[in-house]
Amino acid sequence: MFQPNMFETHHQLLDMSGHKTPDSELGKMRDDEFESSRSATENLEGLSGDDQDPNQRPKKKRYHRHTQHQIQEMENFFKECPHPDDKQRKELSRRLSLEPLQVKFWFQNKRTQMKAQHERSENQQLRNENEKLRADNIRFKEALSNATCPNCGGPAAIGEMSFDEQQLRIENARLREEIDRISGIAAKYVGKPLVTYPHLQNQGLQPSRSSLDLGVGSYGPQSGMVGDIYGSAGDLIRSVAPPTEADKPMIIELAVAAMEELIRMAQAGDPLWIPSADNSTEILNEEEYFRNFPRGIGPMPLGLKSEASRDSAVVIMNHMNLVEILMDVNQWSCVFSGIVSRAMTLEVLSTGVAGNYNGALQVMTAEFQVPSPLVPTRENYFVRYCKQHGDSTWAVVDVSLDGLRPSPIPRCRRRPSGCLIQELPNGYSKVMWVEHVEVDDRAVHNIYRALVNSGLAFGAKRWVSALDRQCERLASVMASNMPAGEGGVITSPEGRKSMLKLAERMVMSFCAGVGASTAHTWTTLSGSGADDVRVMTRKSMDDPGRPPGIVLSAATSFWMPVSPKRVFDFLRDENSRSEWDILSNGGLVQEMAHIANGRDPGNCVSLLRVNSANSSQSNMLILQESSTDPTGSYVIYAPVDIVAMNVVLNGGDPDYVALLPSGFAILPDGPVGAHGGGPLEVGSGGSLLTVAFQILVDSVPTAKLSLGSVATVNSLIKCTVERIKAAVACENP
Secondary structure, three states, rough: OOOHHHHHHHHHHHHHHHOOOOHHHHHHHHHHHHHHHHHHHHHHOOOOOOOOOOOOOOOOOOOOOHHHHHHHHHHHHHOOOOOOOHHHHHHHHHOOOOOOHHHHHHHHHHHHHHHHHHHHHHHHEEEEHHHHHHHHHHHHHHHHHOOOOOOOOOEEOOOOHHHHHHHHHHHHHHHHHHEEEEEEEHHHOOOOOOOOHHOOOOOOOOOOOOOEEEEEEEEEEOOOOOOOOOOOHHHHHOOOOOOOOOOOOHHHHHHHHHHHHHHHHHHHHOOOHHHHHHHHEEEOOHHHHHHHHOOOOOOOOOEEEEEEEEEEEEEOHHHHHHHHHHHHHHHHHHHHHEEEEEEEEEEEOOOOEEOOOOOEEEEEEEEEEEOOOOOOEEEEEEEEEEEEOOOOEEEEEEEEEEHHOOOOOOOOOEEEEEEEEEOOOHOOEEEEEEEEEEOOOOOOOOHHHHHHHHHOOHHHHHHHHHHHHHHHHHHHOOOOOOOOOOOOOOOHHHHHHHHHHHHHHHHHHHHHHHHHHOOOOEOOOOOOOOOOEEEEEEEEOOOOOOOOOEEEEEEEHHHEEEEEEEEHHHHHHHHHHHHOHHHHHEEEEEEEEEEEEEOOOOOEEEEEEOOOHHHHHHHHHHHEEEEEEOOOOEEEEEEEOOOHHHHHHOOOHHHHHOOOOEEEEEEEOOOOOOOOOOOOOOOOOOEEEEEEEEEEEEEEOOOEEEHHHHHHHHHHHHHHHHHHHHHHHHOOO
């Protein structure tokens, strides 16, 4: 009797078990399969055992070779259907004058051949990647072994590592993780042992973050900052490890439950959501919430309090573009740069199906901020899940993963939070946002407490307002029907886009460096008041987008008994700039170019020229972006080189323009219409103003920061604050 092809059976078992077969075994199995196929063909052509005469010498068996026509026909069929069923094999065998079993074995052989070719190619690619990472790792180790002290030239001792060496160590750790991952994959294919580097395990890969020591007369470069004040996402909280294989089923179950909870919370009304006293917001009924969602992520830990809010808006963006922004960590961080100070995707568990994000699942970590050093950031370790509901509605939900393994009680947990996105005609979308967290906010400064408690600092209204404003900005970038003359000296759409792109980088840089992110440490220069100046330093080098040298950043936050709109209009107006901007030195400030990027007149990008009597500042250019929404406003600016700016205005690449942005963040001191303070108290409708400067104090990256530089910047920012207070007070007696 004919025996089935054993290789096909064994091959299927291998596929089911998830293991790969080394190349040598594949070759041997292909030979066995060939002999099996050949024997089967010969058995079909020879006599059966019952028909043969035992005394007669058996005839020599003949090997059947397929004709070129038969092979070509089966090749063509294989491209369309590699796994033909019985009916298809019979039809093909009839058309080619072959036996069905011959057709079956030919297709088995072909599938085996294609799989072997694919695995050989994949193995070679993995080997190349592994060798490249190994070479990079060796190069970084050699650089570390030859590191010298920047002060004395001797070998670097522990605690005296240079800024560059610490960056090399961080990069080395990342490469080691990547090598381990690639080696693990390669081991499955080629049978090589897993490559590890135990001698790196005990090295200090996490730099300490020490603040400025103001007790000495001079300061070295602050190598303690992870990354810099721009908040490099790659340096984000590396103590949070990606999930293990054992965690993944639990993560999936949690994400599915969170999605169901988000949809119900977004669509529910009374009694789950109760209107506030002034009907301006909705308040979550906590008792009703736990009655409807008894499981969730567990009871609220001691020391935390609940914050829940819901808001909606119609935005000018296609629903699929919104989904893409939310599921791409880089685009998400860019669009919400005022809220997301740093973010990173730790692992993608699913990329979705059908070529879109339906079913996409990724584990992330992020840090959320208010633009002030007086409000601690909120760090979250969570899973993000995207799902399509019906033909025109999508939902994206986040939920914390802190409960997966034993850990200290977090300062912030995200209960199911996210948004529903509904497609509307003409490229618009309706967004319903739910933000639900449990947080320890006891470290928030008193002047910001009313704002944080109202939900305007971290709540749904701030997310929706930021999204609406950014959608308008993106629509402005893509607009091709700009009115003639609006752009001033900008004569081409390419120049307009380049200028907006440069302004976007300026805004992201400012927002990443003005908050209380754990990526850097502020040092207070005096006392403990709200308006004390806080400073930090960083070394800038090898980046065409930033001037090289030692950069000192200074910031202060304070309350003013003036409405946020009045402060915003005063600071963005070029005609009043000489009243507070020391750089203008009293000179005339003229707007050379203006690009509107929103419905509000305050949302725009401008190019200003300062005509100063001082020859060193004559014809200085300033790039400025102002933006406002119901939850806050920004006026951000940076001096720019005239030659580089001319390149941008002509449509050139803006990434090579060096920027050190400074500016203002203006927030309300509490919810509108619910102020409990007196006319000269926080909560009476005033403003919370953060002033932040970045100053290049030395163009030599290896230089030390002097006490005189710190004193100069301290004096500069305090003088600016006093000028603003005096000018606004005169306008608002």
